[in-house]
Amino acid sequence: MSNANSSGVLTGSHYLDGDHACSEGAIAAGCRFAAGYPITPSTEVVERISQRFPHVGGRFLQFEDELAASIALLGGAWGGAKALTVTSGPGFSLMMEHIGYAAITETPCVYINVQRAGPSTGLPTQPAQGDMMQARFGSHGDYRLIALCPNSPQECFDLTVEAFNLSEEYRVPVLVMLDEVVGHMTEKVVIPEAKDIKVTERKWTAKKPGEYKPFDANGGLVPEMVKAGDGYCIHVTGLTHDDRGYPAMTVPAHEKMQLRLRDKLLNNVDQIVRWEEKDLEGAEVVVVSYGITSRVAEKAIQQAKAKGVKVGSFRIITAWPFPEKQIAALASKVKAFVVPELNLGQMSLEVERVVNGRCKTVPVHHVGGTVHTPESITAKILEAVR
Amino acid sequence: MSAPVRENPVNKYLRTERMPSIWCPGCGIGTTVNCFARALDELQESGFSLDKLAVVSGIGCTGRVAGYMKVDSFHTTHGRAIPFATGLQLANPELKVVVYSGDGDLSAIGGNHLIHAARRNANLLVVCVNNFTYGMTGGQVTPTTFKPAIASTTPYGAFEQTFNQPDLVASAGGVFVARWTAYHVRQIAKTMGEALNKKGFRFIEILAPCPTLYLRRNKLGEGLDEMKYYQEKSVIRNGASTKDVGLDYRKELVVGKFVDIERQPLEEAMEARMREVLGSKFVPYTTPVAKV
Numbered sequence: 001m002s003n004a005n006s007s008g009v010l011t012g013s014h015y016l017d018g019d020h021a022c023s024e025g026a027i028a029a030g031c032r033f034a035a036g037y038p039i040t041p042s043t044e045v046v047e048r049i050s051q052r053f054p055h056v057g058g059r060f061l062q063f064e065d066e067l068a069a070s071i072a073l074l075g076g077a078w079g080g081a082k083a084l085t086v087t088s089g090p091g092f093s094l095m096m097e098h099i100g101y102a103a104i105t106e107t108p109c110v111y112i113n114v115q116r117a118g119p120s121t122g123l124p125t126q127p128a129q130g131d132m133m134q135a136r137f138g139s140h141g142d143y144r145l146i147a148l149c150p151n152s153p154q155e156c157f158d159l160t161v162e163a164f165n166l167s168e169e170y171r172v173p174v175l176v177m178l179d180e181v182v183g184h185m186t187e188k189v190v191i192p193e194a195k196d197i198k199v200t201e202r203k204w205t206a207k208k209p210g211e212y213k214p215f216d217a218n219g220g221l222v223p224e225m226v227k228a229g230d231g232y233c234i235h236v237t238g239l240t241h242d243d244r245g246y247p248a249m250t251v252p253a254h255e256k257m258q259l260r261l262r263d264k265l266l267n268n269v270d271q272i273v274r275w276e277e278k279d280l281e282g283a284e285v286v287v288v289s290y291g292i293t294s295r296v297a298e299k300a301i302q303q304a305k306a307k308g309v310k311v312g313s314f315r316i317i318t319a320w321p322f323p324e325k326q327i328a329a330l331a332s333k334v335k336a337f338v339v340p341e342l343n344l345g346q347m348s349l350e351v352e353r354v355v356n357g358r359c360k361t362v363p364v365h366h367v368g369g370t371v372h373t374p375e376s377i378t379a380k381i382l383e384a385v386r
Numbered sequence: 387m388s389a390p391v392r393e394n395p396v397n398k399y400l401r402t403e404r405m406p407s408i409w410c411p412g413c414g415i416g417t418t419v420n421c422f423a424r425a426l427d428e429l430q431e432s433g434f435s436l437d438k439l440a441v442v443s444g445i446g447c448t449g450r451v452a453g454y455m456k457v458d459s460f461h462t463t464h465g466r467a468i469p470f471a472t473g474l475q476l477a478n479p480e481l482k483v484v485v486y487s488g489d490g491d492l493s494a495i496g497g498n499h500l501i502h503a504a505r506r507n508a509n510l511l512v513v514c515v516n517n518f519t520y521g522m523t524g525g526q527v528t529p530t531t532f533k534p535a536i537a538s539t540t541p542y543g544a545f546e547q548t549f550n551q552p553d554l555v556a557s558a559g560g561v562f563v564a565r566w567t568a569y570h571v572r573q574i575a576k577t578m579g580e581a582l583n584k585k586g587f588r589f590i591e592i593l594a595p596c597p598t599l600y601l602r603r604n605k606l607g608e609g610l611d612e613m614k615y616y617q618e619k620s621v622i623r624n625g626a627s628t629k630d631v632g633l634d635y636r637k638e639l640v641v642g643k644f645v646d647i648e649r650q651p652l653e654e655a656m657e658a659r660m661r662e663v664l665g666s667k668f669v670p671y672t673t674p675v676a677k678v
Contacts, residue, residue: 007669032671033477035469054660057669059476061656064502068469071462075442075473078460080674083477101463204676228458228474229481230676231437235401235453237461246404247453247461 001165002201004028006194008056013190018156018183019044022112022176023052025160026084028197031110032058033076033083035069040124041180042088042114049084070095074107078236080227082164082202086112088180089122092131093138099173100139101238103261106171106215106223108202110163113175114183115291117342117368127180128368129291129342133349135175136320142258144265146272147175147320149290153187159317165200166272170264171222177319179342181292181371209233215257216243221264265321274317275326283312285384286330288339288351290316292371297340300377309385319347324354331358336384340364340377360384396423399436401456408450412601412609414568414594415448415515419455421571422486422513425578432583434482441484442471444496447521447596448488448514455486465495472508472652478673479653482582483509489516490528493549497529504558504587509651511581511588514551517596525599532635536603553628555589556645562588563628563645568595569616570641577643586651593639 008027016024022045026034034053036046046060053060059081063069069085076083087095092113102109115131117123131138135147146166148159156178163174205212205224209231217223226232239247240254248254265272280286285304289297294315304311314330314337316323327337336359339348348363355361362384366372400423409416430436436457443452445464452459458481462470467485475483485492492500492514503510519537520526527537527544530551534543552563562581566574574592581588595601595612606612616639623631624642631640650658660668 032674033473035473054664054668057671059653059656059671061472061476061652063469063472064498067466068472068499068502071466072469072473072476074462075460075470075475076477077473079474079477079481080676081477082674083473097463098466202674202676204678206678227478227674227676228440228460229438229478229673233437233456233458235459235461237453238463239461246401 001198004194004197004199005030009194009197010191011193013188015186016153016189017044017186018150018153018178019114020048021153021156021189022160022178023048024191025157026110026164027052027056027058028191029082029161029164030199031082031084031164033073033079033081034058034060035072035076035083035085036060036062037066037069037087037091038062039088039091041116041183042086042112044183045086045112066091066094070098070111071101073109074098074102074105077107077109078228082108084110084112088114089116089118089124090120092134096138099145100141100143102173103139103143103145104238105236107173108167108171109173110160110167111173111175112160112178114178114180116180123369125180126369127292127342127371129179129293129346130368131177132319132343132346135177144262145173145175145320146170146265146318147177149177149317149319150182151291151294151315152182153185153189156182157189157191161197161199165198168200168202169222170268171225172265177291179291213243214245215241217260221260221267269321272318273321273323273326275323276315276317278313280312280314280330282310284310284335285381286312286314286334286337287377287381288314288316288327288337288347289341290319290347293340293342296372296374297377299374300381303374303378304381307382309381311381316347322350322354327351327354331355334359336360336362338362338364338377338380338384340366340372342366342368342371395427396420399423399426399456400454404454407454409447410598412595412597413447414517414592414609415451417568417571418513418515418574418592418594419451421574422578424575425582428579429582438480438482439484440474440481441486442467442474443485444487444491446488446491448486449491451486465491466499467491468496468499468503468510468512471510472503475509476653480673485510485512487514489514489518489530490520493529493551493554501554501558504555504560504589506652507559507561507586507649507655509585509653512590513578514589514591515594516551516591517594517600519596519600521596521599525603532633535600535635548633550628550632551591552589552631552644556628559587559649560589560645561586561647561649564643565591565593565631565641567593567616567620567639567641569613569620586649
């Protein structure tokens with residue numbers, strides 16, 4: 001960990017929307033290469049980046065489509081930069097292949113997805129949380145990544161910094177999963193002084209060319225990195241590869257690579273998982289929520305408390321890896337989890353899986369396009385406690 | 387008498403530990419790689435360090451070139467070598483970035499990136515080995531398969547118009563456009579050398595035999611027969627208008643250097659614009675240094 005580069009950090013109190021706060025978070029984290037393609041409601045992120053980057057030594061290019069943008073940032077990362085792209089809905093679907101490529105090539109990178117209602121073109125300017133399972137499983141094959149869910153512009157800033165830090169720490173793609181409301185809501189955002197922003201730098205190798213193997217984790221789980229142009233003569237491929245990065249078309253090679261890619265996140269899950277809890281002590285019902293839905297759920301929790309129900313709140317910050325241990329520990333203490341989300345059942349399935357029958361899981365479905373009414377959540381809390 | 391050469395002079399540019407390559411006997415891809423290695427030899431003589439060269443490929447038989455070159459090399463996804471390379475080059479402008487891929491990868495699935503990279507004059511050399519087929523997947527029709535050639539997915543013969551790739555790239559804005567066949571080994575090496583020393587979007591198409599699929603299926607003989615065809619039917623027309631270099635099945639093959647013009651490359655255009663508007667407020671990009 002080091003401190004942010006003060007030249008890029010817009011220290012002070014601002015009135016920003018979530019999208020713009022993501023842009024500032026990226027700059028504070030040291031991102032200096034961004035690739036984009038316009039799509040509502042995410043475009044504001046790259047609009048601000050295109051305006052700010054020339055002032056802070058960054059390069060932004062708008063590409064011809066999301067297929068290009070979603071791999072240009074990986075080129076940028078191997079060129080040495082911290083790199084970002086941003087999208088929504090259909091663009092997120094187009095980017096899936098390259099999220100898989102980033103995973104297998106262990107390229108540090110950040111993808112921001114401002115969720116809108118789908119499938120397909122759906123409701124372009126209106127909110128949903130329908131990409132949560134796509135975030136986890138959208139690219140083909142078996143892989144893991146990290147996905148963060150901010151619920152305010154302040155958190156858009158904080159978690160974008162965090163996204164870059166985690167991507168450098170574990171060499172994985174990190175997704176920042178906003179929804180349209182969080183992306184477009186304007187609130188106070190406090191950007192700290194650069195010295196108070198912790199930034200994880202790339203884990204450059206100290207080894208010399210000849211000694212260094214790009215995918216050899218040296219007994220650990222995350223290999224050190226180099227960039228193109230420094231004499232290491234690296235090879236990077238989306239094929240199954242050995243420690244040298246050379247294609248290795250064998251079952252043992254595939255197993256060795258895949259298990260390390262899994263374990264680098266699985267074995268570090270306690271360092272990665274983030275959540276926020278309130279009033280869990282003695283709670284009969286716990287509302288599990290994330291993103292904008294957590295803001296609506298606060299009101300529902302107040303309403304249910306006013307009716308005498310002991311309700312706690314568990315807010316998911318890392319959707320992936322899922323806070324499995326934390327939910328499991330609560331499952332034997334509460335009567336029910338109430339899970340409101342702007343989809344017809346995604347993270348509620350994950351809650352149900354972890355709970356494994358130890359208590360009720362009550363989803364509060366909403367197709368998206370707008371947010372829940374607090375009353376619709378309150379009604380489910382009251383039902384669950386009965 | 388000079389001492390006998392003990393090692394193939396191109397070996398030092400190859401990851402020889404990965405040999406033999408996947409390419410079939412008679413395939414033209416290896417021939418082009420040999421030319422590329424010779425061009426790199428010349429480049430090194432002019433003082434350019436190979437440490438600053440990166441080769442990026444997509445998917446397919448030619449997509450394997452990156453993996454055999456002993457330089458920083460990236461085997462990316464199908465069709466997306468150009469946008470990866472654009473990102474790599476913009477983030478690390480000291481690099482000379484070469485995209486090396488096939489006709490299907492560059493002009494079918496990657497066609498949009500090809501024209502946009504030419505339009506924006508991305509600082510890339512693109513080498514397109516055109517063997518008129520998708521080799522790795524078993525010989526399907528591509529945007530360059532001539533009517534009425536047989537492919538596994540056009541069993542009754544191809545029926546679509548092909549791309550005139552040099553014209554496609556030149557119309558989109560490429561500043562250097564050339565075409566040779568795998569027969570023209572000296573010309574390829576020379577043209578590659580020239581292109582490596584130029585900035586902006588450069589495109590070299592190399593027609594190459596695929597004996598296993600394209601030639602066999604069309605009863606056109608072996609790789610050597612195709613080389614004879616290239617020798618007999620090629621006509622060198624340097625400076626020809628790319629409108630006039632379209633190809634047809636078993637007809638004359640117009641080869642040569644067609645376009646060599648100057649236009650501000652992408653990164654220079656980007657920086658010039660920012661400087662003009664922002665003046666002293668403009669902070670140019672610098673590549674991060676790998677500090678431990």
